[in-house]
Amino acid sequence: MPTLTRLYSMQEAAKHTTREDCWVVIDGKVYDVTKYLDDHPGGDDVLISATGRDSAEDFEDAGHSKTARELMKDYCIGEIHESCANVIPELEIFTKEEEPSxxxxxxxxxxxxxxxxxxxxxxxxxxxxxxxxx
Incomplete structure (x- = not known):
């Protein structure tokens, strides 16, 4: 039986940015790396700074090994929903009812x-x- 993939919006993933609750998005996949922070060879601050956005470029620039890429599978909790993949939380559009006072x-x-x-x-x-x- 295939594993069901949980879908998240970028806004939902961007809410998990602390040491106690840390999610990272890489190439549209969502990883809960909270339990991995202490074990990350680059330090926990690298992972925490990669939250709130798709940090695929940072991940690739770091030159991760094949072993690291395999390890990532253990922390994958879902994917960014395609219709929400390019939404940036800071660029929300206000409707007439939500117009800032x-x-x-x-x-x-x-x-x-x-x-x-x-x-x-x-x-x-x-x-x-x-x-x-x-």
Whole structure:
């Protein structure tokens, strides 16, 4: 019977970025390397810094051996769903309902009106002085 593959979004994989819960994505496959952190020859910080994104390029640049590639199979917990494979969590698109409130309420902020009000006040004072002199 074939093994079922669990599908994850990149956003889900990016939530696991700590020493206590560390997932790494390489070539669209998700690896839970939490239990491997202490054994990783390059140190745990290398794996932790590879979280939150597909770190295939970093993995290839490190020149991992065939043995390392075989060992990876023990930590594979699933794959990134194809429709979510290229989604970057930092580039989320806001819908009308999710629009950040700081854009809609910036006109109500006192500092928005402070500079124009100061210019207007100075203009009124200058005009009043000029009219008195005559």
């Amino acid at each position: 700081n854009y809609t309420s910036m006109f109500n902020h006192p500092t928005f009106w402070a500079f124009p009000a100061a210019i207007l006040a100075l203009s009124v004072i200058a005009a009043a002085i000029r009219l008195r002199r005559g």
